[in-house]
Amino acid sequence: SYKSLPRESSPDIKIPFVMIMTPYAGTSPEDMENLVTRKLEKQLKGMEDLKEMTSSSSYGMSVITLEFESSVDMSDALQATRDRVELAKPDLPDDPKEDLVVQEISASDAFPVMQVNLYGDLDLFLLKKLGEDLQEELEKIKGVLGVDLVGGIENEVQVDVDPEKLAYYNLGILDVQDAIGLQNITIPGGKLSLGVYDYQVRVPGEVDDVQEILGFVLNPGIFPPVYVGDVATVKFGVKDRETISRVFGHDAVTLVIKKRSGENLIRIAEEVKAVVTNARFNFPAGAEVEIVADQSLQIRRMGKELENNILSGLLLVFLVLLAFFGVRNALFVGLAIPMSMLITFIVLSILDITLNMVVLFSLIMALGMLVDNAIVIVENIFRHRGKGASSEEAADKGTSQVAGAVIASTLTTVCAFGPLVLWPGIMGEFMSYLPITVIITLLASLVVAMIFNPVLCAHFMGVPRTAQEKVLLGDRLIAFGQKTYRPLLRWSLDHLFFVNLGMLCLFVGSLVLYVLFNPGVEMFPDIDPQYATVNIDAPSGTRIEVTDSYALSIEKEVEKLRDLKVFSTSVGTSLGGGIGGGSAPSHQSSITLEFEEMSDRDYSSRQEVDDLRSRLEDFTGARITVEKMEEGPPTGKPVNIEISGDDFKVLGELAAQIKDIIRNIDGLVDITDNFDRSLPELRIIPDVDKAGRLGLRTLDIAGTIRTALHGAETAKHRIG
Numbered sequence: 092s093y094k095s096l097p098r099e100s101s102p103d104i105k106i107p108f109v110m111i112m113t114p115y116a117g118t119s120p121e122d123m124e125n126l127v128t129r130k131l132e133k134q135l136k137g138m139e140d141l142k143e144m145t146s147s148s149s150y151g152m153s154v155i156t157l158e159f160e161s162s163v164d165m166s167d168a169l170q171a172t173r174d175r176v177e178l179a180k181p182d183l184p185d186d187p188k189e190d191l192v193v194q195e196i197s198a199s200d201a202f203p204v205m206q207v208n209l210y211g212d213l214d215l216f217l218l219k220k221l222g223e224d225l226q227e228e229l230e231k232i233k234g235v236l237g238v239d240l241v242g243g244i245e246n247e248v249q250v251d252v253d254p255e256k257l258a259y260y261n262l263g264i265l266d267v268q269d270a271i272g273l274q275n276i277t278i279p280g281g282k283l284s285l286g287v288y289d290y291q292v293r294v295p296g297e298v299d300d301v302q303e304i305l306g307f308v309l310n311p312g313i314f315p316p317v318y319v320g321d322v323a324t325v326k327f328g329v330k331d332r333e334t335i336s337r338v339f340g341h342d343a344v345t346l347v348i349k350k351r352s353g354e355n356l357i358r359i360a361e362e363v364k365a366v367v368t369n370a371r372f373n374f375p376a377g378a379e380v381e382i383v384a385d386q387s388l389q390i391r392r393m394g395k396e397l398e399n400n401i402l403s404g405l406l407l408v409f410l411v412l413l414a415f416f417g418v419r420n421a422l423f424v425g426l427a428i429p430m431s432m433l434i435t436f437i438v439l440s441i442l443d444i445t446l447n448m449v450v451l452f453s454l455i456m457a458l459g460m461l462v463d464n465a466i467v468i469v470e471n472i473f474r475h476r477g478k479g480a481s482s483e484e485a486a487d488k489g490t491s492q493v494a495g496a497v498i499a500s501t502l503t504t505v506c507a508f509g510p511l512v513l514w515p516g517i518m519g520e521f522m523s524y525l526p527i528t529v530i531i532t533l534l535a536s537l538v539v540a541m542i543f544n545p546v547l548c549a550h551f552m553g554v555p556r557t558a559q560e561k562v563l564l565g566d567r568l569i570a571f572g573q574k575t576y577r578p579l580l581r582w583s584l585d586h587l588f589f590v591n592l593g594m595l596c597l598f599v600g601s602l603v604l605y606v607l608f609n610p611g612v613e614m615f616p617d618i619d620p621q622y623a624t625v626n627i628d629a630p631s632g633t634r635i636e637v638t639d640s641y642a643l644s645i646e647k648e649v650e651k652l653r654d655l656k657v658f659s660t661s662v663g664t665s666l667g668g669g670i671g672g673g674s675a676p677s678h679q680s681s682i683t684l685e686f687e688e689m690s691d692r693d694y695s696s697r698q699e700v701d702d703l704r705s706r707l708e709d710f711t712g713a714r715i716t717v718e719k720m721e722e723g724p725p726t727g728k729p730v731n732i733e734i735s736g737d738d739f740k741v742l743g744e745l746a747a748q749i750k751d752i753i754r755n756i757d758g759l760v761d762i763t764d765n766f767d768r769s770l771p772e773l774r775i776i777p778d779v780d781k782a783g784r785l786g787l788r789t790l791d792i793a794g795t796i797r798t799a800l801h802g803a804e805t806a807k808h809r810i811g
Contacts, residue, residue, distance in 0.1 A: 210343035243344040367380055482552055486549035654699070
């Protein structure tokens with residue numbers, strides 16, 4: 092059970108959130124809100140167990156987040172959300188319907204288990220091809236939820252249309268789109284029976300050479316025909332880059348690996364490394380691989396610490412028992428630790444509880460309590476054995492005499508941890524693994540003390556030593572303690588007033604010292620982080636090349652950090668961890684930092700992160716936040732101030748004023764707001780009267796502009 096238990100850094104808790112993402116390329120935030128977001132919200136509001144609904148309408152993307160009560164069954168909530176979305180689809184535009192995604196948010200989505208970076212002196216197109224091949228292999232690994240690919244370039248067929256020639260032939264760009272989209276396609280024709288055979292019928296139309304596109308007819312049925320080559324040129328080109336990745340400042344392709352809930356992280360990491368190692372043999376010369384943010388290393392370290400603590404604890408407990416009980420009785424009691432632990436692992440495996448940070452901490456915390464029951468029972472059996480009882484009689488009487496006290500003692504401790512299981516919310520679910528593990532371990536120790544220890548004593552316990560035998564160290568310590576304890580107790584009983592007054596003064600003094608020197612309260616300790624992230628958020632509409640230049644500038648500051656093992660940059664990826672799909676945010680990027688192991692550092696990584704934040708305070712052009720890896724469940728920012736109203740511009744002004752007011756509060760860092768000053772836009776206002784006389788509608792005009800600016804997906808087939 093211990094070997095098969097899935098390993099994770101943090102408990103994979105249920106987060107009661109469902110996200111609806113609707114991409115609609117080229118649509119402004121205002122249009123996204125009116126055409127998509129509001130229509131979905133109308134159907135979604137009023138759902139059962141819905142706690143809060145929030146939405147974000149940005150350029151080309153609508154995101155609606157539903158928070159449900161923590162007690163809800165997420166499979167039911169997810170299905171109910173999909174049903175409501177289906178009811179809203181008839182009111183939505185046609186384009187975003189196919190790409191609309193409804194998904195549950197889990198901790199695994201937000202926190203990748205590792206990043207695999209490919210870089211070297213190679214063409215970026217080749218790097219991406221290597222990355223795609225490796226991505227396909229990694230996605231075959233059992234337990235891998237998905238692998239996101241960032242960076243690299245890819246080719247595309249570009250049809251550059253001359254508007255003047257189109258006008259000369261009295262054609263539109265939609266004619267070019269239709270000619271290519273309807274011609275460059277293969278359609279099955281069914282089955283034809285001739286003689287003794289059935290023949291499959293195909294109508295192949297996909298081209299193998301880009302030059303064949305030049306021969307497509309734009310005006311079928313009309314003489315003379317006009318070909319694509321008459322109005323356009325066709326060539327292989329490079330698709331506009333949506334994401335950029337770098338490692339150590341070198342262009343790279345990054346594979347972000349996410350695992351499924353409840354899967355063994357260590358096993359997945361080993362298989363990923365094995366796949367990467369095998370793939371290296373097929374890489375061309377100059378290709379390098381760097382694995383960043385490998386969460387399995389932390390799990391291995393915690394596992395080794397648990398094993399070391401168990402062995403160390405067992406040794407120390409045995410030494411104490413040896414001093415008081417002798418070798419044989421010390422063995423009887425000491426065996427309670429591994430036996431209780433093994434039973435605990437069996438129960439954890441049955442309950443499908445992963446071996447994570449909270450469970451490991453709970454096991455270490457319970458280590459000292461495992462021998463309490465065994466000490467009482469073994470010592471009482473030993474006492475009866477000394478009175479002349481046989482081994483089996485001593486085991487029977489010795490256990491039955493103290494059974495009630497031992498059971499009551501264990502249950503009182505179990506009851507002390509019991510209420511923690513009922514802690515509500517996400518934090519409660521995260522921390523519930525602590526009381527559950529401690530309760531299981533304590534009950535396992537009770538089983539060991541009541542069943543295993545008496546059986547061992549009945550078979551192997553010897554007759555107690557006589558008074559003439561060598562006195563144990565424990566006996567000497569008890570005798571010394573009695574010499575000092577009895578006089579102290581007598582003096583205390585004779586001076587009750589002074590003793591009680593002294594205790595009262597100690598109590599009051601403790602309270603005063605706590606008030607004066609209390610450093611504050613926080614959810615989890617502020618430790619030196621292994622990983623940190625620099626998030627870059629430029630104004631919406633910022634071109635990816637400009638965002639990349641910001642990232643390059645910040646990389647120069649990152650390179651100055653000491654004890655930095657590796658850093659990787661991803662430009663054009665969401666700052667929220669990459670959950671979801673849709674158009675890439677060209678104005679956002681992040682730099683992931685990984686520091687050396689704690690034992691290999693000469694400087695505090697926490698101080699290094701603080702120094703980097705100070706150096707980037709005056710950066711202009713984008714909002715910069717420096718975040719270190721936090722322990723515990725995802726809890727968001729420590730403080731959130733929400734401002735609501737009808738005028739978005741006024742909300743932005745209020746947000747700026749509040750930021751100025753709180754900026755000088757001691758301890759606040761990375762003060763940001765999510766007010767988007769909107770993407771700059773050009774508005775094309777159709778003349779309804781003139782357009783109508785020419786047989787055009789708004790849809791025709793908008794479609795022409797959309798195809799001219801974004802291209803036509805129907806025309807983007809892979810060649811050869």
